[in-house]
Amino acid sequence: MGNLIALALLGSPALAENCDLPLELRSVTPANEATDVPIDSRVLVSFIGQGSADEFQVNIETKGQSISTTKESWCYPHEGPFEVHCWWALQPEETLPATEDIDIRIQSTSSYRGELPIDRTERFTTGVDITEENISLAPSFSVLEVLDIPESELTDCDYDQPRRALFQVESDLSDPYGLAVYQIEELSVDGSYFLAHTVFVNLSAPPFLDGHNMIKQYVNLEEPHTGCYRISAEDGAGVGTEAGELCWPGYGDTGVDTGVDTGVDTGVDTGLETDTGTGSGQETGGDSAQDTASNNTGVPPNISCACSSGPSAVAAWCWGLVMLALAGLRRRGFGLSSPFTDSGN
Numbered sequence: 001m002g003n004l005i006a007l008a009l010l011g012s013p014a015l016a017e018n019c020d021l022p023l024e025l026r027s028v029t030p031a032n033e034a035t036d037v038p039i040d041s042r043v044l045v046s047f048i049g050q051g052s053a054d055e056f057q058v059n060i061e062t063k064g065q066s067i068s069t070t071k072e073s074w075c076y077p078h079e080g081p082f083e084v085h086c087w088w089a090l091q092p093e094e095t096l097p098a099t100e101d102i103d104i105r106i107q108s109t110s111s112y113r114g115e116l117p118i119d120r121t122e123r124f125t126t127g128v129d130i131t132e133e134n135i136s137l138a139p140s141f142s143v144l145e146v147l148d149i150p151e152s153e154l155t156d157c158d159y160d161q162p163r164r165a166l167f168q169v170e171s172d173l174s175d176p177y178g179l180a181v182y183q184i185e186e187l188s189v190d191g192s193y194f195l196a197h198t199v200f201v202n203l204s205a206p207p208f209l210d211g212h213n214m215i216k217q218y219v220n221l222e223e224p225h226t227g228c229y230r231i232s233a234e235d236g237a238g239v240g241t242e243a244g245e246l247c248w249p250g251y252g253d254t255g256v257d258t259g260v261d262t263g264v265d266t267g268v269d270t271g272l273e274t275d276t277g278t279g280s281g282q283e284t285g286g287d288s289a290q291d292t293a294s295n296n297t298g299v300p301p302n303i304s305c306a307c308s309s310g311p312s313a314v315a316a317w318c319w320g321l322v323m324l325a326l327a328g329l330r331r332r333g334f335g336l337s338s339p340f341t342d343s344g345n
Contacts, residue, residue: 018157019050019080019082019156019157020050020082021049021050021082022049022050022051022112022113022114022115023047023048023049023050023051023055023056023084023086023112023113023114024047024048024049024114025045025046025047025106025118025120026046026047026048026085027044027045027046027200028043028044028045028046028104028106028122029043029044029045029178029179029200030043030102030124030177030179031122031124031178032122032123032124033123033124033125034124034125034177035124035125035127036125036126036127036129037096037102037124037125037126037127037177038126038127038129038130038131038177038236038237039095039096039097039098039126039127039128039129039130040092040095040096040130040131040237041092041096041126041131041177041179041236041237042089042090042091042092042179042236042237042238043058043060043069043088043089043090043092043104044087044088044089044090044179044181045058045087045088045090045104045106046085046086046087046088046198047085047086047087048083048084048085048086049083049084050082050084050113051084051086051112051113052075052086052111053073053074053075053086053087053088054073054109054111055086055108055109055111055112055113056086056088056106056107056108056109056112056118057106057107057109058071058088058090058104058105058106058107059090059104059105060090060092060102060103060104060105061102061103061105062096062097062100062101062102062103063100063101067092067096067102068092068093068094069090069091069092069093070090070091070093071088071089071090071091072088072089072091073086073087073088073089074086074087074195074198075087076194076195076196076197078197078218079158079162079216079218080157080158080159080162080218081157081159081220082157083157085197085198087198089238091238095130096126097126098126098127098128099125099126099127099128100125100126101123101124101125102123102124102125102126103121103122103123104121104122104123104124105119105120105121106118106119106120106121106122107119107120130237131235131236131237131239132174134173134174134235134239134241135171135172135173135241136241136242137171137172137241137242138231138232138241138242138243138244139169139170139171139173139182139231139232139233139241139244140169140170140171140244141167141168141169141229141231141244141245141246142167142168142246143165143166143167143168143246144166144167144168144214145165145166146163146164146165146166147163147164147165148161148162148163148221149162149163149164159218159220159221159222160220160222161220161221161222162218162219162220162221163218163219163221164216164217164218165216165217165218165219166214166215166216166217167184167214167215167216167217167229167231168213168214168215169182169213169214169215169231170213171201171233171241173201173233173235173241174235175201175202175235175236177236178200178201178202179235179236180200180201180202180233180234180235180236181198181199181200181201181233181234182197182198182199182200182201182213182215182231182232182233182234183195183197183198183231183232183233183234183240184196184197184198184199184215184217184229184230184231185229185230185231185243186219186225186226186228186229187226187228187229187230187247188224188226189224189225189226193230196217196229197215197217199215201213201233217229226247227247228245228246228247229245229246229247230243230244230245230246231243231244231246232244
């Protein structure tokens with residue numbers, strides 16, 4: 001099944017000259033024309049392609065007047081050396097005015113590598129409430145699959161030796177406005193963490209059922225890596241939860257002592273009931289003698305899709321749905337369609 005999913009994800013071979021594409025707008029939150037947005041909401045804008053965050057400047061305004069914000073930006077490679085995700089986060093220094101239109105203005109700078117300059121405006125309307133107080137517990141975090149992609153299926157846009165994991169992440173954090181994100185950090189061989197992925201809580205992997213969010217995570221096996229991650233959730237106001245941690249054997253033997261115990265039992269019981277925990281030391285499964293040779297990594301697939309615990313026909317239908325959903329997520333994910341067809345709204 002893992003090989004079939006990989007085939008759906010990888011698609012047809014790509015030409016090298018089609019890999020190095022300039023950054024394009026991927027998402028804006030709060031969404032364009034959103035209403036009743038909490039007045040303490042953080043603004044997030046993301047891009048995908050090749051480049052750096054300083055190729056854009058992002059500001060928010062109301063009635064033509066700039067709103068003072070604390071800004072942060074970050075970028076990271078994802079599915080290959082040519083796919084970079086860049087983010088801007090704008091935290092208002094004071095609560096936004098209630099029941100007002102707020103403009104998010106996105107402009108390219110002189111360093112932008114695209115053919116045409118970009119000047120785009122999105123608009124949302126605030127309500128009167130603030131973001132409700134959320135939990136501080138870490139998200140639960142487990143591994144569904146680890147897969148080495150065969151060389152015959154690689155494209156010119158991929159890492160030479162990519163490894164892909166499917167994480168399942170769940171949180172009780174309330175996110176009625178679709179503004180919350182998961183922040184996934186990877187442990188480097190020097191013992192420090194670096195940001196490896198930012199994913200919307202409500203957009204992790206639709207149309208998966210019952211909130212079982214699945215996230216693809218890639219590493220380049222040619223580079224030193226630990227196979228260790230931590231994950232937290234940030235609500236719509238940018239307030240974060242505690243971080244859960246996860247390591248597992250077989251993900252990558254670097255011979256480097258990271259100080260993190262990777263000898264955890266990653267077995268899965270045959271009833272597919274997985275204890276993922278809610279503390280900072282996440283478990284990825286219970287005791288099992290299940291054969292782990294299918295993924296050649298020593299990591300058993302911790303399958304916990306809600307429908308997989310039923311009869312075999314239902315389980316097959318569930319994984320069919322998984323394959324269909326993942327098939328469209330290879331390169332551009334949930335990118336906006338033709339985001340720059342005009343200068344604004």
